[in-house]
Amino acid sequence: MIRTRSAALDSLTLGLTAALMLGTSAATAQEAPVIGLITKTETNPYFVKMKEGAAAAAKAKGAKLLTAGGKADGDNASQVTALENMVAAGAKTILLVPSDSKAIVPAVKKARAKGVLVIALDSPTDPTDAVDALFATDNYRAGVLIGQYAKAALGGKAPVIVTLDLFPGHPVGAQRHNGFMNGLGLSAPDAKSNELGKTSEIACMADSYGDQAKGQTGMENCLQRAPNVNLIYAINEPAAAGAYNALKKAGKEKGVIIVAVDGGCQGVKDVGAGKITATSQQYPLAMARMGVEAGVEFARTGKKPSGYTDTGVALIADKAVDGVTSLPVAKGAELCWGNK
Known part of the structure; x- marks a missing residue:
């Protein structure tokens, strides 16, 4: 009797162990x-x-x-x-x-x-x-769009440019900067280069690290070298906001075109408020x-x-210009950050 009961218990234990193992395996899978x-x-x-x-x-x-x-x-x-x-x-x-x-x-x-x-x-x-x-x-494309817009907005005026870049050697910073120059019709390296293009039209270049305070400091310094600036490229909208603050502080915010990349909700508001002229929106x-x-x-x-998936870009501007497709501020606010 003792042997028979022990065998039954052993059998039950093995069955429970197996069930627990199956349950653990199923739980792990989920x-x-x-x-x-x-x-x-x-x-x-x-x-x-x-x-x-x-x-x-x-x-x-x-x-x-x-x-x-x-x-x-x-x-x-x-x-x-x-x-x-x-x-x-x-x-x-x-x-x-x-x-x-x-x-x-x-x-x-x-x-x-x-x-x-x-x-x-x-x-x-x-x-x-x-x-x-x-x-x-496509960061190069984003730069091209704001460059094209800036060229049309200048209306034939010779550009005096300040660029508030990211920092040396970063591919996104180079792609946006060089795309901007390409859209403006100036010589620039292609999208694969990590080097920033430089021409005589660029009166001053500063690294902003995408930061508003650093963008403002960079713009304040550049105003000493380029007091007659009429076009500012900023790596993103925080840097662009810093540039605007520097211009306003110096009493020079009127008549200067500021373009940037991001298309964030605050950045789009800044376009509507006239602080940023146009921005390339990403998602x-x-x-x-x-x-x-x-x-x-x-x-x-x-x-x-695998490979590269383009998540889209669109130009947002308060005022449309001939020959450049853009979305109005209201649509930009609807889509900001990718709310679609």
Whole structure:
């Protein structure tokens, strides 16, 4: 009797163990995919909105989102640390907006060697194939659009230009700057170059790091060298707002064309208020959503995205000019950040 009862108990124990193992396996298969998002900073409104978009997409897809950002644009060390921490935390996909397109590559290679899918958002790595895929604006095209608009808005006047750039060697900064020059009809390197084009029409160049305060300081310094400036190119709208503040402080805000890139909600308001003349609008919410969706697809099916996906760009201007297609401020406000 004792032997028979023991065998029955052993059989029951084995059955329960097997059932628990099957249940654990099924639960593991249904675990929320872990996706990381690393932005250049966590304070720039553009990246704040990207984070919001990623969070909404992750919630809709049943994924867990980890987020981090650099202390400032160009802070590669913080991004490397974030990458390593996210891999250790189990992220199978990492969405990355690289601050330093070259310096981040070794860390990306290590993550990919461990089977992590790495997708660049907004900005490419150098080389671009260091990541699995890129979802971004055509930044050169964005520059061309504001250059074309500026040329028409000048109405034949000779340009006296100040450029408030990002920082040396960054591909997005170079692409926007050189696209602007191309649209204006000036000689410039192509979209693949990380070098900024320079001509005699550019009276002063300053690095703004995409920051409003640095943009204002750069513009104040450039006003000493180019007091008769009539055209300002800014890497983004915070830098453009800084430029406007500097002009207003000097009593020179009238009659100066300011063009930028981003198309954020505040930037569009600034276009409507006459602080910025025109801006090229990009869509970080779309980038974030697409990145999260690709990450969830990879986690569940193993399918990887590849190559470059253009997430769109449109010119926003308060006043239309002949020969250049643009959207009015009201439409820009409707679409700002990618609300569509």
